[in-house]
Amino acid sequence: MSVHRHGQTGPGCAGSCCLKVEGLGVNFGHEEVLRDVSFHLHCGEIVALIGPNGAGKSSLFRTILGQIPHTGSIEFQRAGGGHARPLIGYVPQSPVFDRGDPVSVYDFFSAAISRYPVFLPAPKRLRERVAACLRRVHGEGLLDKRMGALSGGELQRVLLALALEPVPHILVLDEPLSGVDIDGERQLMDMLDEVRTTFDLSILLSTHDFATLGQFADKVILLKNQVLRVGTPDEVLSSPEFQAVFHLDLGKGGRA
Amino acid sequence: MELLFAALLEPFQWQFMRAALLAVLVISPLFGLLSTMVVTSRMSFFSDALGHSAFTGIAIGTLCGLARPMWMAAVLAAAFALLFTYVRRRSNMASDTVIGVFSSTAVALGIFIATFGGGSFTQYNSLLIGDILSVAPGEIALLALILLGVVLLWLGSFNPLMLSAIHPALADSRGIRVFWREAAFSVAVAVVVTVSMTWVGLLVINSLLVLPAAAGRNVAKNMRQYHLASVLAALLAGLGGLMASYHLGASAGAAITLCLAAWFAVSFLFRRRGA
Numbered sequence: 001m002s003v004h005r006h007g008q009t010g011p012g013c014a015g016s017c018c019l020k021v022e023g024l025g026v027n028f029g030h031e032e033v034l035r036d037v038s039f040h041l042h043c044g045e046i047v048a049l050i051g052p053n054g055a056g057k058s059s060l061f062r063t064i065l066g067q068i069p070h071t072g073s074i075e076f077q078r079a080g081g082g083h084a085r086p087l088i089g090y091v092p093q094s095p096v097f098d099r100g101d102p103v104s105v106y107d108f109f110s111a112a113i114s115r116y117p118v119f120l121p122a123p124k125r126l127r128e129r130v131a132a133c134l135r136r137v138h139g140e141g142l143l144d145k146r147m148g149a150l151s152g153g154e155l156q157r158v159l160l161a162l163a164l165e166p167v168p169h170i171l172v173l174d175e176p177l178s179g180v181d182i183d184g185e186r187q188l189m190d191m192l193d194e195v196r197t198t199f200d201l202s203i204l205l206s207t208h209d210f211a212t213l214g215q216f217a218d219k220v221i222l223l224k225n226q227v228l229r230v231g232t233p234d235e236v237l238s239s240p241e242f243q244a245v246f247h248l249d250l251g252k253g254g255r256a
Numbered sequence: 257m258e259l260l261f262a263a264l265l266e267p268f269q270w271q272f273m274r275a276a277l278l279a280v281l282v283i284s285p286l287f288g289l290l291s292t293m294v295v296t297s298r299m300s301f302f303s304d305a306l307g308h309s310a311f312t313g314i315a316i317g318t319l320c321g322l323a324r325p326m327w328m329a330a331v332l333a334a335a336f337a338l339l340f341t342y343v344r345r346r347s348n349m350a351s352d353t354v355i356g357v358f359s360s361t362a363v364a365l366g367i368f369i370a371t372f373g374g375g376s377f378t379q380y381n382s383l384l385i386g387d388i389l390s391v392a393p394g395e396i397a398l399l400a401l402i403l404l405g406v407v408l409l410w411l412g413s414f415n416p417l418m419l420s421a422i423h424p425a426l427a428d429s430r431g432i433r434v435f436w437r438e439a440a441f442s443v444a445v446a447v448v449v450t451v452s453m454t455w456v457g458l459l460v461i462n463s464l465l466v467l468p469a470a471a472g473r474n475v476a477k478n479m480r481q482y483h484l485a486s487v488l489a490a491l492l493a494g495l496g497g498l499m500a501s502y503h504l505g506a507s508a509g510a511a512i513t514l515c516l517a518a519w520f521a522v523s524f525l526f527r528r529r530g531a
Contacts, residue, residue: 065429092425101296102476103422111415112430118415119292119483146477147422159426 017043019064019086019170019202023072026056026063033059035226037072041170041202046192048213049206050236051223052245057206058093060223061172064204065090076169089163089201091173094155099148105158106130106143113165136198137161137191153184160191164199171195173205177212185209189216210237267502272389276455276508279391279399280494283452284512286403287464288490289410290445292483295469297421301352302340302442303449303465305359307458309336310450311383312366318379319369326395330450336362337442345435386457388501388508395451402451406444413437418479456509464490464509467516474520474527489519 024037034056041047049057063070065088076086097103107118109130116126127143134140137157142150150158156176163171171192177185193216196203207213213220213233220236222229228241236242267273294300313332317325336358344354370377382390413434420427420434427434445465453461472485497512504511 067428090426090429092423092429095423095425097422100473101422102473102478102482103296103418104478107479108419108422111419112426115412115415117411118418118479119410121480144478162426 017076017078017169017202020075020077021064021072022075024060024063024074025071026059026068028059033225034063034070037223037227039221039227039230041204043200043202044196045218046196046203046205046216047219047221048217048233049204049221049223050208050210050213051206051228055224057223058174061090061174061204061206064088064170064172086169087166089168089171091156091159091163091171091176093174094152094159094179097148097150097155101146101148103147104143105134105139105145105147105150108147109133109158109162112162133161133165134158136164136195151184152179152181153187156180156184156188157191160188160195164195167199167201169201171201171203173203175206175208177207177209185212192216213237264499267499273498273502275391275393275396276388276498277495279388279396279455280498280512281491282396282399282403283448283456284490284494285487286399286406286448288468288487289406289483290441290448291465291467291469291490292472292486293414293417293421293441294445294465295473296418298351299355299445300462300466301355301359303445304462305340305355305362306333306337306446306449307453307461308359308366309333309362310446310453311380311458312362312369313450314383315366315370315380319372326450326454329453330447333446333450334443337446338439341435341439341442345438383453384458385507386453386455386460386509388455388498391455395454399448399451402444402448406448409437409440409444413440417441456512457507460509460513463513463516467513467520468493471516471520471523474523477528485523489516493519 019041021040022038024034025032026034037060039047049060051057059068062068064074076084078084106122106127110116110122110126111118113130113133114126116123131140131143134142137160139154139157139161142154142158145154147155147158160173160176176188180188189212192203195201217233220231220233221227222236222239222242222245224245228245229236229239231239268277294303310329310333313329314325316332317328320328322328340354340358343349343358344351347354367377370380416427416432416434417437420432420438449461449465456464468486468490469482471489472482476482476485493512493515496515497508500506500511500515501508
């Protein structure tokens, strides 16, 4: 099994903005969670991260978010050169919201973006700001709904709207398709496509849904503690590494 | 009408009832506010454990021969709350397990100290039921200060506390760290429970931290309605319970709890459904 190094993950960052992850390593105690992970994420690109449970997908996300100490480097290069700390919008895996919680979408949203206490009457300007954020994901009708009453797709849209405020350089989504039905999935992928062109940002997401990879992902990274394979969806899904990791002869079109 | 007014005002010709009324006016909004976060962050069992640690503090204070062992109890409960917050953050254990560990240790220590050398437990019986007439002006002043502190904590920290309670991963990703805010909240609950325990009673004090918000959840759609419902319920139940206790001669703590329980039942029957 060959480890593909960054040299093989496509052209360098030349000119355009991109996230460069080089030789990333993460250990939890004696357990090596990530080893020598390298890849580039270019602006406007949608990259899907696949791998079995425990492959280190969430750890990789949390490392990129700066929550876990690591070896190796994570660099962000602005368009036209120059390095900066990237602003990362994160859509965490959806928790199960307590259906009875009296938390409206406005409450949830404004608590995250504003210091104005949510238990006081909502100021008009703040309500309008939250409504404007929701409009970016066509979710303006959700403002006064309770979080617990949202469908899987609606919840993902609210979390996406929150990750887009402020507009980040990179959008990271942890299993956005889990708990979303077929229609919701279609809408969400259209939304992500719209978002990346509107805001010219890169999207990194993890998924177990291999059937739709080819429809939206520019690049797929197969991860199992290290990068096993990088390439187009077709390349990765038909690779021996993919078959070996999932112990299946799924080919493309399967769902694990 | 005049008769009703007279009946309402009659109890307050007594100094002790005026003191009790003042105490209720301070304590019920306090419980109403704290209740919203206790329920949202699933710490309903926490105040129960705090009552136990407060009891231990009083036993230790009595052993040391302090004139007002309550202060010792407040300090101990605050330390207990800090330790609890620390252990909860640092371990993967579920909150209720951590609370269970602390609660049983605290109450065992209290009973051990109270009965050490063949001591009698009966002197502590009054703590279990509580006596509203035991409210001292100094305690009301302290509770008023705590109310002010909690309002300030709410204004400055409610947003991050709520976010961290309902979606920890998201709060983390937005760089929201709540350890000290959570600690301040736990200490506030600890001190409020300890100070009001002597008149509400250890056995029912937990209900004051759970019922107002539990009923509020049945009817509220958002955080504003939730707070309004919780604080209002606590206040009305406090006043109703005090009057009932005066006219019927029952424990005020129990009467207040029953008022809240009745309101919970009503709110459950008329709970909001759907969105």
